[in-house]
Amino acid sequence: MSRVRLGRWLLVIPMGLLAVATIYPLLFTANVAMKTRREYILDRFSLADSLRFENISTAWTSIGMGRYTANSILVVGCSVFLLLLFGSMAGFALSQLRFRGSTALFIGCLAALFIPFQVIMVPLARVMADSGLVDTYPGLILAYVAQFLPFTVFLMTSYYKTIPAEIVDAARIDGNTVYGVYRRIMLPLGAPALLSVGILNTLFCWNDVLISLLLMPSADHRTLMVGVTSLRGQYSEDIPTFASGVLIAAIPVLAVYLFLQRQIADGVAAGSTKG
Amino acid sequence: MTIGKSLPSVRSASAGRAGGVPPSAPPPRDRAVSRRAAGGRRAEQLAPFVLVAPAVLILVLLRLWPLLLGVNFSFTGDGDRDGAMVGFANYVDLLHDPLFQQALRNVGLLVLLLPVAVAIPGLLATFIYLRVPGHRFYRSVYFFPAVLSPVIVGAIFNLLLSFDGPVNVVLSSVGIGPVDWLGDPDVAMFAVVGVHVWATFGMALVVFLAGFATLDAALLDAARVDGASLAQVIWHVIIPSLSRTIQFVFVTTMIGMLTSMFGLLYVMTSGGPEGSTYLPEYYIWIQQGQMNRPALASAASTVLFVIMLVVGLLQLKLLRRAGRED
Numbered sequence: 001m002s003r004v005r006l007g008r009w010l011l012v013i014p015m016g017l018l019a020v021a022t023i024y025p026l027l028f029t030a031n032v033a034m035k036t037r038r039e040y041i042l043d044r045f046s047l048a049d050s051l052r053f054e055n056i057s058t059a060w061t062s063i064g065m066g067r068y069t070a071n072s073i074l075v076v077g078c079s080v081f082l083l084l085l086f087g088s089m090a091g092f093a094l095s096q097l098r099f100r101g102s103t104a105l106f107i108g109c110l111a112a113l114f115i116p117f118q119v120i121m122v123p124l125a126r127v128m129a130d131s132g133l134v135d136t137y138p139g140l141i142l143a144y145v146a147q148f149l150p151f152t153v154f155l156m157t158s159y160y161k162t163i164p165a166e167i168v169d170a171a172r173i174d175g176n177t178v179y180g181v182y183r184r185i186m187l188p189l190g191a192p193a194l195l196s197v198g199i200l201n202t203l204f205c206w207n208d209v210l211i212s213l214l215l216m217p218s219a220d221h222r223t224l225m226v227g228v229t230s231l232r233g234q235y236s237e238d239i240p241t242f243a244s245g246v247l248i249a250a251i252p253v254l255a256v257y258l259f260l261q262r263q264i265a266d267g268v269a270a271g272s273t274k275g
Numbered sequence: 276m277t278i279g280k281s282l283p284s285v286r287s288a289s290a291g292r293a294g295g296v297p298p299s300a301p302p303p304r305d306r307a308v309s310r311r312a313a314g315g316r317r318a319e320q321l322a323p324f325v326l327v328a329p330a331v332l333i334l335v336l337l338r339l340w341p342l343l344l345g346v347n348f349s350f351t352g353d354g355d356r357d358g359a360m361v362g363f364a365n366y367v368d369l370l371h372d373p374l375f376q377q378a379l380r381n382v383g384l385l386v387l388l389l390p391v392a393v394a395i396p397g398l399l400a401t402f403i404y405l406r407v408p409g410h411r412f413y414r415s416v417y418f419f420p421a422v423l424s425p426v427i428v429g430a431i432f433n434l435l436l437s438f439d440g441p442v443n444v445v446l447s448s449v450g451i452g453p454v455d456w457l458g459d460p461d462v463a464m465f466a467v468v469g470v471h472v473w474a475t476f477g478m479a480l481v482v483f484l485a486g487f488a489t490l491d492a493a494l495l496d497a498a499r500v501d502g503a504s505l506a507q508v509i510w511h512v513i514i515p516s517l518s519r520t521i522q523f524v525f526v527t528t529m530i531g532m533l534t535s536m537f538g539l540l541y542v543m544t545s546g547g548p549e550g551s552t553y554l555p556e557y558y559i560w561i562q563q564g565q566m567n568r569p570a571l572a573s574a575a576s577t578v579l580f581v582i583m584l585v586v587g588l589l590q591l592k593l594l595r596r597a598g599r600e601d
Contacts, residue, residue, distance in 0.1 A: 011407050015399070019416045021473070025431045028441065032434070044441045086329040093326035105327060112338050116534040118556040119580045122563050122572045123344035124337065146337035153330055178322035207424030209538045210556075214564065225426045229542055232433065239434065246430045250423060257422045261415055264422065268478060269485035272523055
């Protein structure tokens with residue numbers, strides 16, 4: 001027994017080192033963002049001598065990280081709202097209502113889950129160009145909705161299946177229409193699933209670079225992640241400003257993670273166990 | 276219709292609906308309700324279709340239609356032969372393109388590295404499940420990089436792995452010469468894959484832990500009482516009981532390697548040096564976006580899709596066979 005105890009304590013060393021390796025890169029970046037160029041060149045590891053936010057404000061204003069952040073918030077906000085709306089509507093219909101073709105539809109959704117974006121990106125770019133949606137906010141929002149809808153419908157359907165049919169029946173006997181049941185029963189009852197699916201979709205859309213790069217070519221419309229990629233060429237000499245840009249892009253995700261860690265992990269786990 | 280017949284199995288709970296009344300006709304309680312029900316009956320019957328319509332429309336127009344279009348597209352020409360059918364010419368071009376060959380070789384490398392990428396989170400999840408001191412802390416720390424965008428991860432490691440960057444500073448202080456992590460064709464791909472594993476092992480870890488939650492603790496206790504070592508417990512108890520989870524992690528990790536490394540490649544190496552870090556997804560992007568050869572890119576897309584299907588099916592088969600032998 002004591003040997004097992006000792007073994008466990010020995011494991012703490014590699015696991016602790018791995019934990020450091022997991023957090024340190026971001027701490028390093030945050031530290032560099034506070035330094036002057038001179039400080040960085042002299043010593044890469046020393047702590048910045050003061051909390052200096054000049055680099056960050058340079059990145060925010062003159063590189064346009066502020067503009068890119070606003071673009072990202074607009075696009076991600078609209079996309080997630082539409083995903084949750086359409087996903088919960090379809091999830092309700094597929095789980096609680098009987099109609100011709102519902103099984104086929106659900107299987108179709110599952111199949112769509114396995115079509116990666118890279119496989120359809122060329123023709124999608126052409127469809128978008130033909131309909132005049134390239135380099136527009138609605139175009140990018142539609143592309144995000146299409147990309148993450150199968151996952152959303154799948155999880156919402158699985159969640160709504162756990163709601164007993166009696167609840168729906170009772171609401172109908174009280175004189176609710178199908179739409180009334182959706183609005184008054186399904187939306188409130190689905191809140192936990194909507195929250196965790198919403199957080200995951202927010203992360204997916206916020207973190208995307210390929211779709212945005214493909215459909216939003218002009219500098220004015222760049223989302224934040226594309227903005228970060230554009231830092232690379234321009235600021236490869238000015239490391240502290242580069243690090244500031246990266247930090248600006250990472251902070252919102254960090255904040256979400258610190259507050260909603262549980263929901264994120266639960267969402268990932270739900271996606272895996274229901275698969 | 277067969278679809279109609281198979282419906283009851285989907286919603287078996289509907290058998291228990293009050294008095295077997297069809298959902299579209301709730302029992303009227305008074306005249307007003309009955310009049311409204313009669314008037315709204317048609318609308319009510321259409322309701323399920325209205326509810327699924329936005330999702331179906333978007334999926335058909337922006338996923339299914341492009342998929343078909345793309346396969347068709349890959350048999351047409353580029354440039355001045357735009358729209359003309361060229362048979363398998365694009366596929367022949369692909370196989371002769373050294374960059375695409377390199378991309379395929381790199382896919383092979385990913386397949387070889389896959390067991391490592393699955394074993395690391397698997398082992399860590401085992402330790403956390405066995406309650407290593409501080410397991411809650413590790414769980415939340417390890418998951419953290421998984422929420423960061425590949426672009427941010429790539430940018431951070433660009434900084435860390437640059438030739439005069441901090442990693443080489445540390446290495447040279449212990450006497451190991453500077454390694455050109457992202458500039459040496461023999462090293463760059465390993466560096467990028469390493470960063471990808473760093474960024475995603477937390478995701479697989481959470482999936483493994485969800486699998487562990489379904490594990491029968493009595494089995495572990497029994498093995499313990501019989502004096503089994505940790506390695507024996509893992510091999511004879513944990514792996515067989517978690518075969519479904521392991522299977523799932525294998526498939527999702529491979530899909531992740533094939534479809535979510537674009538951000539890293541784009542930021543860290545741009546496919547270089549000397550094309551050594553090309554993957555099919557990056558090749559598709561370059562041909563579509565930079566080289567203006569969308570038909571060739573479509574052919575590469577189709578090849579990528581087939582690779583994913585084959586890899587997925589092969590893994591399922593192998594793992595199923597391994598499961599049967601146990």
